[in-house]
Amino acid sequence: MGEEEQPTTETKPLTGRDIRVSDAEREHVIEVLQKAIGLGMLNLDEFTERTDRALASKTRGELNAVLTDLPGLVHPEAGMVPRQQQNPWSPPGPHAYGQQSGRAMELNGKYSALQRDGNWLVPESMVIRNKYGATKLDFSQAEIQHPVVHIELQAKWGPVEITIPENGAVDTNSITDIKFGNLDDRTRSNGRPGTPRFVITGRVHGGSLIIKYPRRGFFG
Numbered sequence: 001m002g003e004e005e006q007p008t009t010e011t012k013p014l015t016g017r018d019i020r021v022s023d024a025e026r027e028h029v030i031e032v033l034q035k036a037i038g039l040g041m042l043n044l045d046e047f048t049e050r051t052d053r054a055l056a057s058k059t060r061g062e063l064n065a066v067l068t069d070l071p072g073l074v075h076p077e078a079g080m081v082p083r084q085q086q087n088p089w090s091p092p093g094p095h096a097y098g099q100q101s102g103r104a105m106e107l108n109g110k111y112s113a114l115q116r117d118g119n120w121l122v123p124e125s126m127v128i129r130n131k132y133g134a135t136k137l138d139f140s141q142a143e144i145q146h147p148v149v150h151i152e153l154q155a156k157w158g159p160v161e162i163t164i165p166e167n168g169a170v171d172t173n174s175i176t177d178i179k180f181g182n183l184d185d186r187t188r189s190n191g192r193p194g195t196p197r198f199v200i201t202g203r204v205h206g207g208s209l210i211i212k213y214p215r216r217g218f219f220g
Helices: 023-038 044-056 060-064
Strands: 105-110 114-116 125-131 135-138 148-156 160-163 169-179 183-185 197-205 209-212
Touching: 023 044, 023 060, 023 169, 044 060, 105 114, 125 135, 135 148, 148 160, 160 197, 169 183, 169 209
Parallel strands: 105 125, 114 135, 125 148, 135 160, 148 197, 160 209, 169 197, 183 209
Antiparallel strands: none
């Protein structure tokens, strides 16, 4: 009889999904989940269940599974990822959640008023720079094609007034600085579900930031 053939074993090549994760990576994903619950993407029960899974994860594939159905929140080496999705493993920036694609529309003013109202086409991302002038953005009758609209404010010594549709909501958690003024969110929608969602970032110095719903009629 011939010699008995020894079974051969093939070593499966490692991928990004198989890389072990650290405590710091688990903690960062939990911070992402906290942000998601603040944006209305998760309820409290879902947050608790996913936090437990994140803490028990050993690989990037397991940890990424906690985030796969949250827009823009996956690890690029742990599966197929659309090009514009944000990498949660790097430190989150001001647009870390609901990352916008394409170029931002810029509105610049100085010693003058900046105003958009009526039926106007809203881009996915806007940068508003105004100094010594008032800024008014009225989205109540605008054509909004994106579920998330990013607004970066760089306003100095002038008030900013933003009117959002009644079914919309805002996220003001990434505003870096309000100085010599105040934030007056009359919608009380920060962190609540709503579409479209207006993610507001940037700075307001020397003026108030007012966020409101459209004024209702006498019988409304």
